[in-house]
Amino acid sequence: MLYHDGLLSQPKVSIGQKLLHLHWLFVILLTLTASIGFAMLYSAAGGDFDPWASRQMVRFGVGMLGMVVIAVTDIRLWLRYAYAFYFLVLALLLGVELAGFVGMGAQRWISLGFFNVQPSELMKVAMVLALARYFHGGSIEDVGRPMFLLAPAIMVAVPAVLIVRQPDLGTTLMLVLASVAIFFAAGVRMWKFVLAGILGLISAPVAWFTILRDYQKQRILTFLNPESDTLGSGYHIIQSKIALGSGGVFGKGFMLGTQSHLNFLPEKQTDFIFTMLAEEFGLVGGLTLIALYVLLLAYGFVIAMSSRNHFGRLVAIGVTVTFFLYIFINIAMVMGLIPVVGVPLPLVSYGGTAMLTLLFGFGLLLCVHIHQDLTIGRRDSGDEF
């Protein structure tokens, strides 16, 4: 044990000791999952590391380093700067929103070399940290008071509105759902969710006519009846289902997917990479990847439940739920269960943005794991560690 019960002002633990306690199995599972992605990107390029696989590997390597750095940081540091980080990201979000509005084009991201940082993506992590800190400071009774929930609700609503206006339905959906999961894990009463759900249903028609853009409406309509539009938006879903279905149990073989290699499958290196995997490796390949995800998710839950501080628990559950949402939304989308919303497959799809969010999140998760025995008082805001 790195930290002992009740000892708030423990002497600092060395980086080396922390590294020793890093959840290495989790790291190996991550690398394995990412490697499946590399293989698929290699195949997507027609048997070439260029242009996707090599860049993805470098990105993953750099990201892993960042992840480890975050993991060994003292968790109280994250607790202390949770709100600051949230407001910083919120400011960036407003910044790109204004820039886009002023006429800088539709650029919603800031370039950082290997990574293109999208404030909306960073918000997924910032939100988890901020909510975790908020609920960390509230007692069970506090959580029972509706007024106590007003502040975190606003914390979620403001960035959600900004992001949905971008318009980025997928990210908004994930942000809101992950937040709801944190509210739920923090102990908010069931009936409140039911009430919010009813309110949501009532406001849905309003959203249809005010917030949703035409192409978003089209996607939902197409989802409901993909065959109605075989050459437009429905084309993606239909071709994806054909690719998946034709893969069968064992698939067509590595680099032999006809749907993907003859370009019937759209965006095979990004959003539809799971389809390509399932076409080339069949049901077996698809379920293998899902099994790896299940293991990672399970470790996430174990880490969350093993933490002796509430902040860590909430951070871990927030990260795990976010991870799950990526997986579920993407796979459900490519199999035609939900509309096309543009959410990548975590660790596998080509792209730096989601990779950054995920590895940032996993860094925090591992950080929670390292500090699982550290107890932090309800009123302790990490200021005096």
Next chain:
Amino acid sequence: MHRDSERHKLFSRRALMLGAGQAALLSVLAGRMYYLQVVESQRYVTLADENRINFRLLAPPRGRIVDRHSLPMADNQQNYRVVIIPEQAGNVERTLDLLSLIVPLSGGERRRIRREVKRKRAFVPITVRENLDWSEVARIEVNTPDLPGILIDVGQSRNYTKGAETAHVIGYVAAVSEKDLTGDPLLELPGFRIGKAGVEKIYDLSLRGSGGSSQVEVNALGRVIRELDRQEGQPGNEVRLTIDSDLQHYIVQRLGNKSATVVVMDVHTGEVLSLVSSPSFDPNSFNTGLSQAEWESLISNPKAPLTNKAIAGQYAPGSTFKPTVALAGLEKGAITADTKIHCSGSVKLGNAEFHCWKRGGHGVLDLQGAIEHSCDVYFYEVARRTGIDRISAMARRLGLGSRLGLDLPGEKPGLVPSNKWKLGAVGTPWQLGETLIAGIGQGYILTTPLQLAVMTARLANGGHAVTPRLTMERVTQTGVEPYPDEEAVSIGISPEHLTMVLKGMNAVVNSSTGTARRSRITEQRWRMAGKTGTVQVRRISKAERETGVLKNKELPWKERDHALFIGYAPVDSPRFAVSVVVEHGGGGSSTAAPVARDVLRETQRLAELRPSSGRRQALGEDKGRKT
């Protein structure tokens, strides 16, 4: 700490619920995968193959059409065309600018190309210009480095080596129209041509062959990635016609710009050696597409160049019908060879007066003399004695009045009137006067030049029911097979009667007083016999007859008489029959007979030059060529 453990418990409960929810949702995904990849897999495998595999039809080369000596009359020519592939050209407009320095492009062509470039995918070649000549091809090839995306493409197009000379026999091919579609996928190939007239039409299926197919893998844009399978088609069959293209050429030259037809056939086999309808048209231009002006001029030409008058033109046979009338009379016993009739220049029947072509009459004539001089009064009397129904029956036995089944589309049946026919078609009973008119081949009766040739052949071959044909071998859909080697059946005319009539026809040409004496063939072994005919196309009024009938030269072209001649040669052992019809040509003896003489002379000259024109020898020759 106590409070935190409570929080921890609540959290753990909630976390487990979240975990359970996630597990449930992931199970849904796994179930969906099972459904798509196991339950419905086969359906999607099919759909994926439909996506990626395209069947492409390969057009088979169209069978050639050759003449009796295997000289090509319709074959396939390399058609060089220049195409542009927009993707490789980059700047299409600039490339076209450069190309038009070699091949001038009109504004309309540029617009069409621009339209196609926009409509088609960037890697699809677009035809810029077809039918390039050699110098254009060479100049483009030399300049290819400066013409990105420009390619020379070789296609096949139908070429009619004899052009207009054989247009009415061979017909032409043209693009497939909506109503031609039969379900044969070949017909839906862009640029595919089918026979629209003549032999090209009637033997289209055999000439067409069957298409091959190529299975190619395409990507989502339709670009061909690779060929998976290829099945070669069956090239179309070669069709060998009975036409002698040299004779055909000679006849076309001989007719010049007359509106006329000539049919030459073998009296024993029915082989049609030549079938000319003049004027004609260029079938090659139908293949490449006619301009509106060219089409208008073909359509409005009073000489009807598009109509094959040899089978679709229907003319009163005039005096060429007299041998038939004579045979009917002889068979009934109404006359004998020695029956003498006095011709005073006209004969009265009730109130009507029927005139002979010769004012003042011929005096007393027997049958041979009546044929030799083509006396109308004599045949008015023969017809009157014989009756229309017997004349009709004889005409039908000789091949008139119905389609002969020549392998060409558009054959007309002609018309042989009878009592019953008139009641049915006109509604009034037959008049005796009409019988008299029929006796000189005028009135209701109509024949085609082909029927006239067949009638002549049946007279000349001793009364055998020979039928005309246009191919050396029977053409079936899968190939060709020899015609059954059988003698034509007899039509049951007494040989003596036949001899009497043929003697008359001999005298027409070879006696010093015959109507066609000026058109005799001087070479003894090629001598011909025949019968002239001059057919009135207008009514001669009583007033005109009194003041003097107008000469043909004084009449407008459309009102002049048709000139006819039927003939056969050699006289002693007939082998070839000919019919000549010159529309509005004037007299049969002055206009049609000289043509018939020249044609029969040339026919026999060519037959002597190339005795190998017989069927079996030609087959052997053909085999020799192939090896």
